[in-house]
Amino acid sequence: MKIDMAHGSGGNQTTSLINDTFLKCYGNEILSRLEDAAVLSVKGDIAYTTDSFVVTPMFFNGGDIGKIAICGTVNDVAMMGAIPKYLTAGFIIEEGTEIELLESIAISMGKAALEAGVKIVAGDTKVIEGNGGVYINTSGIGEIVKPGVSISNCREGDVVILSGNLGDHHAAIMSVRMGIENNIASDCAPLVSIVKNLIDDGIDIKCMRDVTRGGLATVLNEVSASSGCGVEIYDKNVPVSEEVRGLCDILGLDPYYMANEGKMIAVVPKIQAEQALEAVKKSSYGKNAAIIGEIVPGRGVNAITGLNGVRALDILYGEGLPRIC
Amino acid sequence: MDKRKSKRIIKKIIVSGIVQGVGFRPFVYRVAKKHRVNGTVRNIGGIVEIIASSPEKEFQMFLADLQSNDSGSHEIKNIEISDLTAEDSVLQGFRIIESMQDEKISIIPPDLPVCRNCEKELFEEKDRRFRNPFISCMSCGPRYTIIEELPYDRKNTTMEEFEMCPSCNEEYIDPEDRRFHAQTISCDECGPYLIFRDNDGSEGETRVNYKQRNQESLRRAAAILKAGGIIALKGIGGYHFACSPFLEDAVSNLRMLKGREEKPFAVMFDSLASIEECCHAGEAEKKLLESKARPIVLLYVKEKRMSDAVGKGSMYCGAFLPYTPLQTLLLRECGPLIMTSANISCQPIIKDDEEMLALSSPYLAGVLYNKRGIVRSVDDSVAKVVDSEPQIIRRSRGYVPYPIFLKNRKDIQIFAAGGDLKAAFCLYYKGNAVVSQYFGDLGEHSILKEYEKSYVDLSRLLKVSPDIVLCDLHPNYHSSRFVKSLDNKIIYVQHHHAHIASVMAEHDLTNEKVIGIAFDGTGYGIDGNIWGGEFLVCEGSNFERTGHLEYTPIIGGDSSMKDAKKTAACFLINAGLTEYVEDERAGIIEAAVKNKINTHLTSSMGRLFDAVSAILEIGDKNTYEGECAINLEKEAFLAEKNKKSSGMLRFEIEENDGKIIIKTKSLLESLVRLKEKEDKGTLALSFHHAVSDMILAVCERIRNKQGISSVALSGGVFQNTFLTEEALKKLRLKDFDVYINKAVPPNDGCISLGQTFIGLMR
Ligand SMILES: [Fe+3]
Ligand SMILES: [Mg+2]
Ligand SMILES: [Zn+2]
Ligand SMILES: [Zn+2]
Secondary structure, X not given: OEXXXXXXXXXXXXXXXXXXXXXXXXXXXOHHHOOOOOOOOOOOOEEEEEEEEOOOOOEEOOEEHHHHHHHHHHHHHHOOOEEEEEEEEEEEEEOOOEHHHXXXXXXXXXXXXXXXXXXXXXXXXEEXXXXXXXXXXXXXXXXEOOOOOOOOOOOOOEEEEEOOOOOHHHHHHHHHHHOOOOOOOOOOOOOHHHHXXXXXXXXXXXXXXXXXXXXXXXXXXXXXXXXXXXXXXXXXXXXXXXXXXXXXXXXXXXXXXXXXXXXXXXXXXXXXXXXXXXXXXXXXXXXXXXXXXXXXXXXXXXXXXXXXXXXXXXXXXOOOOOOOO | OOOOOOOEEEEEEEEEEEOOOOOHHHHHHHHHHHOOOEEEEEEEOOEEEEEEEEEHHHHHHHHHHHHHOOOOOOEEEEEEEEEOOOOHHHOOOEEEOOOOOOOOOOOOOOOEOOOHHHHHHHOOOXXXXXXXXOOOEOOEEOOOOOEOOOOOOHHHEOOOOOOOOHXXXXXXXXXOOOOOOOOOOOOOOOOOOOEEEEOOOOOOOOOOOHHHHHHHHHHHHHHHHHOOOOEXXXXXXXXXXXXXXXXXXXXXXXXXXXXXXXXXXXEEOOOHHHHHHHEEOOHHHHHHHHOOOOOEEEEEEOOOOOOHHHHOOOXXXXXXXXXXXXXXXXXXXXXXXXXXXXXXXXXXXXOOHHHHHHOOOOOOOEEEEOOOOOOOOOOOOEEEEEOOEEEEEEOOOOOOOOOEEOOOOOOOEEEEOOOOOOEOOEEEEOOEEEEOOOOEOOOEHHHHHHHHHHHXXXXXXXXXXXXXXXXXXXXXXXXXXXXXXXXXXXEEEOHHHHHHHHHHHHOOOOOOOEEEXXXXXXXXXXXXXXXXXXXXXXXXXXXXXXXXXXXXXXXXXXXXXXXXXXXXXXXXXXXXXXXXOOOOOHHHHHHHHHOOOOEEEEOOHHHHHHHHHHHOOOXXXXXXXXXXXXXXXXXXXXXXXXXXXXXXXXXXXXXEOOEEEEEOHHHHHHHHHHOOOOOHHHHHHHHHHHHHHHHHHHHHHHXXXXXXXXXXXXXXXXXXXXHHHHHHHHHHHOOOEEEEOOOOOOOHHHHHHXXXXXXXXX
């Protein structure tokens, strides 16, 4: 069956959509009350964020829009040194969307929420004219366990840990868009376990950031700007899978600028570098983690290339615009 | 004597050109003495003012001698003479007036090669500077690279460290001596002196005097070179790596030392005669080789005497002559030597002793150096002869910072940032456009830092604080980003417009419309696409894009631009010739092109040259800039020499709403079909003809419509001598006035001059 305007009317069909799809897939004692608002109890300070998800294609190797909608918000909350607790999920659905498709998105959201240890406690559904598109907004709150984690805290002598291979998500999406088959899967994942490990192991985390749109280069530029420091990255330490590297070579893409959905950086004091790396690696999503660079005096982000070349990793305008004349 | 008969006239003479720091005032002094002219000579901000009082006849002889000089290092560009009415009695004898401290602007002389007089002394056993590796005089020696402050005075140079001995001092203060006020004066008494440090860190016998040390260091270095070793030696704008071009092992070791660099190496020869043993050099080439800049001159290789590893199959050899006394001495001893800038991979040339001495490599056998500091690193310049005239390919040592004089003397100051690759900036004040030395790719951090430092350095020396700042339109150019940090009003200039404007600046095309043909690799277009095969109608500071090569989607990223095979695949796919793509990546490339994954529309002629080179299996990668196109030119050149017929390829030209689109599809189609039957040389030749025919055809269309008959050619593609000369020939035959870059390179080294011109014309 397909979604039509009636599904957004607030009447019968809306109710059955909520019951048969959303509640079935990710219901819980709070959401099931179907009150006007969820009543929550939290301890101490909270981290609170929101994000909207517009993904084409909606399904790809390694994930789908639903999984990204959960992980994206969960990860943003976790990056503040918080343990994510509750999410809301709002849907804007275009007419003509198969209910089955919606259901698989919801199932995926349920699974991801379970893994991330969060409950979806409130939601909303709207239907608009269109052609089968689905857009999701999630917001989330988490309890701050490690206060003071901030992008403005990085200082000379700190090191930068990256939780795993760059570019998987971007490459997976590109592959679907190109209709080519390969083994590249999106890295879409909740990073809560990595954050927990770091906190549990007593790491004095300076800053954490998930590496999403704009890639590592963009995140590191934000670090540099907010902390008033320079960042130096060693090319040879930055993990990129063989297959993604190969695809990048052909497509002229730069892994430093490619999007990820399950990668983060943690900036930690140098003396805790190895310990922190071990903590990250304990999580199944941190197996390929590496210490990729450090905070240095000055401004801007530089990558140290082979033969001691240094390349500035500026924020880019326009993907892959060649300079070479 | 009857005073009436020898009535004295009094004149003011203003001389401009290379007239400061090159011994011009002492030259004027000597000429004045010779003709018993009274008066004064002094520097005023970049020009020289002479007050001359003498009888008419003597004055004319004085003036003639002044202009006919060819032994000095000065170059007179212009002389203005006016009458003065001051009292005759004021002028007694002839005096050189010292520069005033408050001189607003000065011209910094470029570095000069060892002059004939000094070279003669160098080999004269009785001379006190016999075999002194630092011999110099008023008309020769380093300048720009040792000047720390202006005015150009010994205390403001890195020669300050070396105290003049009494003999040198005597020469220095004697207006009759050719070392009068020669700031670089030195000898075996006062130093600097040569040091040779070998791999074990040994500097030989150090208790001996400078004279002995000089000769001992030279001897040790020469022994290593003759045995096939590689040494670093300190030059003018930085260090060189040197080794024999005849020993295969030495040359391949040099490639390892430089980080597997693939570019052909330049070779320094001891004489024109020895150059002619290896290369073809006509009169124009010889003149260029011996010119004051002593550039590396690209010559056709004559005979395969040198190791294959030197030129890597190129038909050109970059040849040059010694310009320091040290090089002269060493080459007399060792014969021709590869002399390549000492840098690793794409790093800047090494100029500091500590850095050079710290470089340890199994391939480097020693360092021949001295303790005279180099203030700024400046690479060797590269030039060649096109259309019987010199054309600069890399404008650096010997040319920089000598200004390009523009007719427009508008009283504003300009900083033009230039391009990002082959970067060079330009500072403009009062008719002088000072284009900086060549830096290289600003994507390399250390090169960007050098560029930024040099901007501060040169604008301070020239006292330029820009009213206008210009840069390229490309959002990711490092030069454009640097400009944004300057807190100044910025004017963005389209890349190819700047190319054409540089030609307009050089040839003073200020009052007419010009058909600009800008063919290069890539430049950011005003429509956000990647341009590079452009026909622009330019006038003043404006341009209109009248025609271009049809758009082809190519895969983005700087690395893709080096991959000619990938480029060929993109062109063939776009032309519907997918079945001719010979590339294991064809499937993915096709999918990317069809689905617009990281693709850009380009009208680049440079990329078309790459594609054709790859389709003809002449080259499939640019390991250095322009490699595929250079090899394509080589095949065409050889085919022409062997009188191969051509003319099998041509471009179709379409016109929509007055816009001329040059189609590539049918040309590519003929190419892949003919590939089976014809040899690649014939097709390479035919392609070159197709491009020059197309140039003419498009120009004729534009002339028919707009009546414009001035044509300016610029862009890296026109470094192709064969194409440029073909285009010139065809256009001139149809009465077009054609202009090309001469003083600045046709490649991106010209961008900053073009930007400056546009800034001035606004
Ligand atoms: Fe260009
Ligand atoms: Mg987010
Ligand atoms: Zn001299
Ligand atoms: Zn002396």
